[in-house]
Amino acid sequence: MNDAVIKGAGYVLAHVPNLTYELGSTQVMERKKNPDSEYLKKLKRHLRNYEEALAYAPFQAYIGNITPDELSEIPRPWYEGEKIQPVREGRYGEIVPEDEFYAWMLLVDTFDLVWLEDAYLAELRPRLEKHPLIAPPDLKKLGNGKSRAEIEERVEAGGAQPLYLGDRLVGCVRRAHELDENLSAHVIAENMATKASAVLALRHLLAKSGTDPQTVDYIIEASEEAAGDMNQRGGGNLAKAIGEWAGCLAATGSDTRAFCAGPVHALVHAAALVKAGFYKNVVVVAGGAVAKLGMNGKDHVAKGMPLLEDVLGAFAILVAENDGQNPVLCSDSLGQHNIGSGSSPQAVMQALVAHPLERLGLKLSDVDKYSVEMQIPEMTEPAGAGDVPTANYKMIAALAVMRKEIERSQIPEFVVKHGMPGFAPTQGHIPSGVPFIGHARDLILTGKLQRTMIIGKGSLFLARMTNLFDGVSFLIEKNPGRSDVSGVGKDALKKLVADALRQVAANLAPAGE
Amino acid sequence: MDLENQARIKELGEKHGEKELVVILGSSDPDSAELAAETVTAGDPTYAGPLAGVPLGLPVYHIMEEEIKFQVDPQVYEEQVAMMEMVLDVEALIEAVKRMREEHSKL
Numbered sequence A: 001m002n003d004a005v006i007k008g009a010g011y012v013l014a015h016v017p018n019l020t021y022e023l024g025s026t027q028v029m030e031r032k033k034n035p036d037s038e039y040l041k042k043l044k045r046h047l048r049n050y051e052e053a054l055a056y057a058p059f060q061a062y063i064g065n066i067t068p069d070e071l072s073e074i075p076r077p078w079y080e081g082e083k084i085q086p087v088r089e090g091r092y093g094e095i096v097p098e099d100e101f102y103a104w105m106l107l108v109d110t111f112d113l114v115w116l117e118d119a120y121l122a123e124l125r126p127r128l129e130k131h132p133l134i135a136p137p138d139l140k141k142l143g144n145g146k147s148r149a150e151i152e153e154r155v156e157a158g159g160a161q162p163l164y165l166g167d168r169l170v171g172c173v174r175r176a177h178e179l180d181e182n183l184s185a186h187v188i189a190e191n192m193a194t195k196a197s198a199v200l201a202l203r204h205l206l207a208k209s210g211t212d213p214q215t216v217d218y219i220i221e222a223s224e225e226a227a228g229d230m231n232q233r234g235g236g237n238l239a240k241a242i243g244e245w246a247g248c249l250a251a252t253g254s255d256t257r258a259f260c261a262g263p264v265h266a267l268v269h270a271a272a273l274v275k276a277g278f279y280k281n282v283v284v285v286a287g288g289a290v291a292k293l294g295m296n297g298k299d300h301v302a303k304g305m306p307l308l309e310d311v312l313g314a315f316a317i318l319v320a321e322n323d324g325q326n327p328v329l330c331s332d333s334l335g336q337h338n339i340g341s342g343s344s345p346q347a348v349m350q351a352l353v354a355h356p357l358e359r360l361g362l363k364l365s366d367v368d369k370y371s372v373e374m375q376i377p378e379m380t381e382p383a384g385a386g387d388v389p390t391a392n393y394k395m396i397a398a399l400a401v402m403r404k405e406i407e408r409s410q411i412p413e414f415v416v417k418h419g420m421p422g423f424a425p426t427q428g429h430i431p432s433g434v435p436f437i438g439h440a441r442d443l444i445l446t447g448k449l450q451r452t453m454i455i456g457k458g459s460l461f462l463a464r465m466t467n468l469f470d471g472v473s474f475l476i477e478k479n480p481g482r483s484d485v486s487g488v489g490k491d492a493l494k495k496l497v498a499d500a501l502r503q504v505a506a507n508l509a510p511a512g513e
Numbered sequence B: 001m002d003l004e005n006q007a008r009i010k011e012l013g014e015k016h017g018e019k020e021l022v023v024i025l026g027s028s029d030p031d032s033a034e035l036a037a038e039t040v041t042a043g044d045p046t047y048a049g050p051l052a053g054v055p056l057g058l059p060v061y062h063i064m065e066e067e068i069k070f071q072v073d074p075q076v077y078e079e080q081v082a083m084m085e086m087v088l089d090v091e092a093l094i095e096a097v098k099r100m101r102e103e104h105s106k107l
Helices: A017-023 A025-033 A038-046 A050-054 A057-062 A068-073 A098-107 A118-130 A136-142 A148-157 A185-208 A238-246 A262-275 A297-302 A345-360 A377-383 A388-402 A408-418 A434-445 A487-512 B003-016 B030-041 B074-080 B082-087 B090-104
Strands: A005-015 A093-097 A114-116 A161-165 A168-173 A218-221 A252-255 A281-286 A311-320 A369-371 A451-459 A469-477 B023-025 B060-062
Touching: A005 A050, A005 A057, A005 A098, A005 A185, A005 A434, A017 A025, A017 A038, A017 A098, A017 A161, A017 A185, A025 A038, A025 A297, A038 A297, A050 A057, A050 A093, A057 A068, A093 A098, A093 A185, A098 A114, A098 A118, A098 A136, A098 A161, A098 A168, A098 A185, A114 A118, A114 A148, A118 A136, A118 A168, A148 A168, A161 A185, A168 A185, A185 A238, A185 A281, A185 A311, A218 A238, A218 A262, A238 A252, A238 A281, A262 A281, A262 A311, A262 A434, A262 A451, A262 A469, A297 A377, A311 A434, A345 A388, A345 A451, A345 A469, A345 B074, A345 B082, A369 A388, A369 A434, A377 A388, A388 A408, A388 B082, A434 A451, A434 A469, B003 B030, B023 B030, B030 B060, B030 B090, B060 B090, B074 B082
Parallel strands: A005 A093, A218 A252, A218 A281, A369 A451, B023 B060
Antiparallel strands: A005 A311, A114 A168, A161 A168, A281 A311, A451 A469
16 A cells, blocks of 8 residues: 655644634624623633733644643643643744734735734834744845834725734725625634644744755645635635745645545645656645634623633645555544434444444554544633533444444443543634544654544535535544555566676685686 | 424424324423423413413423333334434433422323
8 A cells, every 4th residue: 555644734823812702703793793792891801811822731732832631631621721832932832922923914915905003013123023933025025014003094095904912903904895794804814813823833843844945736726715806605615825925936736625624634635646646745735713702702791701712723634655654544444424324423423433444454452542522621611512522422332332342331441541621612623533544644654643534524504505414524543654565566676686796796706716 | 492493393282282292302401301391281480482371281202201202103202312322411301300290281
């Protein structure tokens, strides 16, 4: 088999409390329904500052500074007190502060839609100059900014979306059309934030994996955003828009959409393209979802907690041709929820977990770790949605009971052994299976993990086009190494050895005469 | 409960009445099961949807209650629901729905 490998991964969070307050859909709806809302008044007091976000242990797991197993050792609630070193840079990426993130939005804007104030940009510049992923041409692209008066005018009379840092207006995102709601300032701000966070994740992936951007052949973008205009609302190809700002000049690309399951579908596509020989290096990338910021904010505020959903999540994963070293994405291990599979949780888990393992002659306990919907439990529990990853692990354990692999009393033990705590923000596609891939790659390369199953699930009913559920899964395993060298390769090796022996023999002959 | 679903249940409840209609819940969490059961019996307690102040009094059960479970083909139940029985707090779910049913259902 010549399966594709996972050659690298980048993970980024952007801490954006002001975007959360201004543009998160829960807040936007509340403002529309009830402009004097008590919730909105209280909310500002529940927003975390950057240092608090850095000290939030699950975020440190997301960017790779601690493993999920290490996170499980840290007592909850994780949001109370500083239980971990607050570090910006991670093994896989970084947690970028909001003031710098606005600069990233400006950097990736090609239509003069993002404006930042001149004085603010000047303040920011020394920090941007030190950022390892911001090059001199980037600084040139940022320009000198606009005057405060110009920005105020756009916000007050031109339908622009203001960009705040606390009470300070530091910029705006302009609308791209007077009437088309798909190009309104709000939608452009959302898409620009998605694009900016994705670009940052892609730059981290390329830098940290030592990949020349020019060697990327194809990019698949897998967020849940729709980029287009009134005649093609989801026209798309954010993939190329992102690759353009990461130096991937020799790549083309396209977008894959499947709600939260999008990234795992995209990884399957990437692996197939590589295995079929169409491309050598395919990147799957996705930026964050502005609308989902503060999605459960009302419950967090009502329970006196900090508003935890204050970050955009982004990731980028490099799927490449088999190098004999990196972990393989096993093409014979695909699990999929078919149109005819049925939508009950049991039918879904059978299709995604039990069926592929059965086909391979494996037991459920043969998978060291399952990466499911990895939402941080503290974000979902206050809203009554429970601990989502644990619920998934219990379902997998229950399947093991039904298949008589374990006793019912062993369910808790199975959950601990084959599961992990959720460590990704509730950004839909971001927590869905993919957050563990960076960790899994490292753990497999260091021999601490043999096999993991990546599971993506999606709720298709949200678009009101179908009541079907969706999901897809695959195994990532230790690379068996060069044992899979093809017959041609073996012959070539034999010839090399034979040639070498002949040379040795030829050299020996004169000495013997 | 979702406002669209409330509208649909209100329409069906008013059309068929409590003698011809049974609500079967599949909620995985006791609190949301209780909320749903209350909504279709006493009315929407959050006063947000079409069932606010509309006490339909419908008979309401959770799928895992024996009255319903034993009416389902055992093979289908095994294939569709048995796994979740091991995962969920079945007693709490049943208790939550039963309490609302006994208090507010007309039957």
